[in-house]
Amino acid sequence: MERAVKGDWSLDESVERLKRLHYVLKRLYETLTARITGEPIYELKTAFSYHAYLCAEQVTLIRKRVSEMREPPLGLDKIPHAGLARLMDEVTAAPTTESLLMGVYELALPAVLRACKRLKEEAHPLADAPTVRIAKLMEFELAEAAQFGEAAIQQLVDSEIRETAALWLGILRQCLQAAGELDGTQATSGTQATSGTQATSGTQATSDDVPEPMHSREPYCFVKEPRRDERFQDSYNAGVNPEAFLYDERFLPRDKTLMMYYKRIREIDVPEMMASILVELGPQEPWEFHQEMMRQLWDEARHAMMGEVGFAAQGLDWRKIPINFTWSRNLNLQLDARERHGVLFFIEQGLMPRTGKRFEFEVGMQSGDPLSGLFQDFDWADEVLHAQIGRRWYVPRFSSLNEALSYGDECWSRVLSHWRAYREQGLTEHRNWWPELYQQACANWQVAPDPAALAYNKTYEDSRADLQKL
Numbered sequence: 001m002e003r004a005v006k007g008d009w010s011l012d013e014s015v016e017r018l019k020r021l022h023y024v025l026k027r028l029y030e031t032l033t034a035r036i037t038g039e040p041i042y043e044l045k046t047a048f049s050y051h052a053y054l055c056a057e058q059v060t061l062i063r064k065r066v067s068e069m070r071e072p073p074l075g076l077d078k079i080p081h082a083g084l085a086r087l088m089d090e091v092t093a094a095p096t097t098e099s100l101l102m103g104v105y106e107l108a109l110p111a112v113l114r115a116c117k118r119l120k121e122e123a124h125p126l127a128d129a130p131t132v133r134i135a136k137l138m139e140f141e142l143a144e145a146a147q148f149g150e151a152a153i154q155q156l157v158d159s160e161i162r163e164t165a166a167l168w169l170g171i172l173r174q175c176l177q178a179a180g181e182l183d184g185t186q187a188t189s190g191t192q193a194t195s196g197t198q199a200t201s202g203t204q205a206t207s208d209d210v211p212e213p214m215h216s217r218e219p220y221c222f223v224k225e226p227r228r229d230e231r232f233q234d235s236y237n238a239g240v241n242p243e244a245f246l247y248d249e250r251f252l253p254r255d256k257t258l259m260m261y262y263k264r265i266r267e268i269d270v271p272e273m274m275a276s277i278l279v280e281l282g283p284q285e286p287w288e289f290h291q292e293m294m295r296q297l298w299d300e301a302r303h304a305m306m307g308e309v310g311f312a313a314q315g316l317d318w319r320k321i322p323i324n325f326t327w328s329r330n331l332n333l334q335l336d337a338r339e340r341h342g343v344l345f346f347i348e349q350g351l352m353p354r355t356g357k358r359f360e361f362e363v364g365m366q367s368g369d370p371l372s373g374l375f376q377d378f379d380w381a382d383e384v385l386h387a388q389i390g391r392r393w394y395v396p397r398f399s400s401l402n403e404a405l406s407y408g409d410e411c412w413s414r415v416l417s418h419w420r421a422y423r424e425q426g427l428t429e430h431r432n433w434w435p436e437l438y439q440q441a442c443a444n445w446q447v448a449p450d451p452a453a454l455a456y457n458k459t460y461e462d463s464r465a466d467l468q469k470l
Contacts, residue, residue: 009127016080017185018131020115021058021112021116022076027091028104030282032048033275036272039097046305049271053298058142059291065131080179082210083176084175091107091172092220101156107173108172110146113143119132171214174211178210226269226272226325237431238326240434242262244458245259246359250452253364254369257310258316260376263307264307266307268301272332278294280337281337299385342408343415348383430459435456439454
């Protein structure tokens with residue numbers, strides 16, 4: 001009651017603070033998404049996928065709330081302050097992983113959390129209850145992301161790196177100070193909000209108190225080619241075709257589970273490819289496209305983590321298995337964003353028949369491994385959602401579903417696998433890693449290997465993952 005009887009709040013103040021949060025969170029979504037493909041460290045690749053998804057979800061909450069407060073047009077494409085624009089331009093252009101971590105998790109995200117806390121506490125709890133609710137939700141979800149970032153910084157940023165970045169970090173703090181903090185509530189003389197500028201990366205909006213750019217003098221260049229850390233060995237290796245094994249009726253569901261765990265962890269290549277679609281299409285697509293595609297991207301990162309957990313549960317070290325990355329690499333380097341989206345949709349639709357995700361679920365349930373059944377149950381549900389997302393955002397560009405499918409198939413058929421070329425260039429020998437993995441699993445299970453399964457040696461030399469001939 002003590003807070004409710006005070007009349008020191010207004011709709012305009014609520015909208016202004018939400019718009020500032022929207023701007024920074026949307027830029028964080030864009031920045032983290034643009035780093036997924038080129039970030040080598042697996043844990044950061046998956047974390048950026050998750051945190052970009054969280055930012056996208058908060059952006060959607062804010063957009064809905066602002067639309068409820070007499071705000072058509074919403075004005076969400078405007079830069080709320082030149083200091084925030086410079087802050088996010090600099091964070092986006094961070095030249096190293098370490099500087100990106102400090103910019104996002106030491107400066108930008110904590111500023112978001114402080115703004116959410118103030119909004120939660122200062123908005124009228126009755127008149128503006130919906131805003132208070134989303135401020136609480138944003139603070140709750142993003143606090144976990146900030147904690148992860150702090151832990152990553154402790155592991156990766158030493159005193160020498162921090163000293164090198166000191167001047168730049170000071171510039172980021174000046175940007176926030178010039179903006180009166182993220183929400184504008186700490187403004188001093190000369191730091192009044194400057195709004196009404198189109199919100200695009202690399203903006204030239206300035207204010208007397210906004211520092212000159214440092215790293216953002218040159219626009220950030222998206223890295224198309226996937227990068228993996230040293231734990232990913234022999235990444236060009238396509239010497240084992242898990243799909244052919246999975247659909248071979250000679251083999252036991254127990255053994256097929258190993259191939260499904262491999263297929264899951266290999267799905268880290270899907271976020272690497274999907275990030276390129278989102279970055280390159282950018283403002284060509286409406287926000288709702290980005291929100292739904294980001295959900296799908298995060299799902300695919302989760303699936304890769306399911307594979308990691310599955311191998312750990314079996315007592316198997318995934319680092320000894322070549323996790324191939326040539327699917328994302330070849331698509332990113334050989335096709336444009338629309339063509340990649342076509343391939344993605346074609347593959348997702350191909351998983352819908354009984355021989356697709358339902359079959360994998362049934363194998364998991366028959367395998368005697370409850371974790372495999374659980375993972376495939378949710379993987380199947382996710383892929384049904386992804387197929388629906390494709391029907392909403394990809395199919396309408398064509399006159400019919402069949403035309404959309406044919407285009408995706410044709411695009412995939414144009415992608416050169418370079419299977420032989422990679423071997424001739426000495427990038428891989430396409431070693432058959434399956435017998436070693438299978439023997440280790442059988443030793444853990446205390447069973448004798450099936451001779452037919454142990455002898456399995458089909459490769460991707462002349463076929464795609466959907467078993468179509470190249």
